[in-house]
Amino acid sequence: METARADIREAVMTAFCAVLRDTRLPPLALIELAAAAVGSVYREVADAHCGDQPCPCGWHPRLQADLEALQTTLALSAAPTPQVDLARMVVLGRA
Numbered sequence: 001m002e003t004a005r006a007d008i009r010e011a012v013m014t015a016f017c018a019v020l021r022d023t024r025l026p027p028l029a030l031i032e033l034a035a036a037a038v039g040s041v042y043r044e045v046a047d048a049h050c051g052d053q054p055c056p057c058g059w060h061p062r063l064q065a066d067l068e069a070l071q072t073t074l075a076l077s078a079a080p081t082p083q084v085d086l087a088r089m090v091v092l093g094r095a
């Protein structure tokens, strides 16, 4: 789980830094695009678990509960804490 968390975070940060460098769009606009990407990935994966031939893994999307969980995770992750890895962020930000 921690490796997955780190891998996904690094992919998002790398994309964020590349688009920031290439477009000069405001940082929050890019973070909103990242949030939109997460939402659209959720929709696509959820759709693959509904319908006539759903994925057999057993996950059943529950939009309201799932959105609440995603919003909670977003809020907790964005809140200032001493555990935020600022050193890593600065390094990637200069890439």
Ligand SMILES: [Zn+2]
Binding pocket: 049, 055, 056, 057, 058, 059
């Ligand atoms: Zn599945």
